[in-house]
Amino acid sequence: MNLLSRYLLKELVIPLVVWVAFLFLLLFVMQFLRGTDVLLGSAVTLGDMGWLLVYLSPHFLVMALPIAFLLAILLGLGRLSEDREITALQALGIGPVRLITGPLFIGAVLSALMLLITCTAEPWGLTSVKEFVAEIIKKNVVGDVKPGVFYEDLSNLTLYAEQVEGEEHQWKHVLLHDDREPSAPLLMLAHQGQVNTSTAGQVLTLVLGDGEAHRANRGEASYSVVTFEKAEIAVGVEGRMGRRNRFRSPKEELTPGELLEAAEEAERTGGDPRPFLMALHTRLGNALAPLSFALLGTPLAIGRRQGGRAWGFLLTLAGYVLFYLLTRVFEQMGQQGRLPLLLAGQLTNLIFCAVGIVALYRVNRSGTVR
Known part of the structure; x- marks a missing residue:
């Protein structure tokens, strides 16, 4: 050269x-x-x-x-x-x-x-x-849900826990409002709940125990209530940073x-x-x-x-x-x-x-x- x-x-x-x-x-x-x-x-x-x-x-x-x-x-x-x-x-x-x-x-x-x-x-x-x-x-949901404060960072979901106990951040007296399906919103009330951090991939799983689910159909005059011992709500979290x-x-x-x-x-x-x-x-x-x-x-x-x-x-x-x-x-x-x-x-x-x-x-x- x-x-x-x-x-x-x-x-x-x-x-x-x-x-x-x-x-x-x-x-x-x-x-x-x-x-x-x-x-x-x-x-x-x-x-x-x-x-x-x-x-x-x-x-x-x-x-x-x-x-x-x-x-x-x-x-x-x-x-x-x-x-x-x-x-x-x-x-x-x-x-x-x-x-x-x-x-x-x-x-x-x-x-x-x-x-x-x-x-x-x-x-x-x-x-x-x-x-x-x-x-x-997933880790943010575990750490950011505070007792007595509504958590709204998940799209179309509102989460509320009256108490958060222990190192595993177990929730007591939980309210979850799911508006991902606007025509039939879902309201879930449970005595306890927490985030399942063991699930792999781009799905966040909320585990609720001993509660009931209320669903109203806005297009019809219908209302349903279901009781459950354990319920799992899957929330897709892909694309959160790149959604724009x-x-x-x-x-x-x-x-x-x-x-x-x-x-x-x-x-x-x-x-x-x-x-x-x-x-x-x-x-x-x-x-x-x-x-x-x-x-x-x-x-x-x-x-x-x-x-x-x-x-x-x-x-x-x-x-x-x-x-x-x-x-x-x-x-x-x-x-x-x-x-x-x-x-x-x-x-x-x-x-x-x-x-x-x-x-x-x-x-x-x-x-x-x-």
Whole structure:
């Protein structure tokens, strides 16, 4: 590796690390604010926060790496352009085509890293975080139910215990109002109850003993009362932290092998395998995004006008948004059969690469704008 290559890599790697750290922290804070009702419970420890960070790290890295790389190119090569170092290199016979080798090398490394993460660590992390948050919610219910206070953190459920006794937090004189079925709400009164913490998975089980259940049908003039010695109420707790993000596909939690198996199963049962195959091609297209960003970002950085840093940042962010908007459009077209799946997954990269090659040709032919 010659001196110029090492210099360019240094100019790109340092801002890349800084931008990745900043965006990673920003994404974690945003996710934390979405789940404050869960993460600020009495049972949550610093160790729990550490495990949550571990589980979410692969997903955050996949989101942060492309935009961080694009911003690093703008900041690193843009500084060379503003300081006239690009002009000095051109005077020595080193043109823009030579300068793009550094960004392409880093882009290839990032693409390989993202491909590895999306195939292994990201599905594992997203699956683990759902189970982990479910366990946190269970522990919060155990610790947050206070005697004589209505507990309303569970969706459409209101829980009240007159007394909470012992280390196992057993409830005495319990009231539970279940409004998950609005047309027929359920009111349960019991002498004792507690949370069954031994159940695995994303189901919270409330165990009530020696009581009666009252159900009224609002559409009819009917009312029923049932007595019981023991009753178990299952409450789904999945998606509590991500309930505002309704556009995230659960296919992100599947590995490539599982996506192919799901597509084969859908085809055998008469379903449509294209959504699963499209998810696989889209994942590959997103992993290759750093390469297209390297081709597009390099001529934008070295060919911009001096003092146009703010305009360059705006173009960078606009290009990032446009990339993922086009990705979603082509993804829908692929699922609808209007485009071949392989082409739909890579068409955005092909467009950005073509625009980058044209821009690089123009910069190489006319020189950087001073």
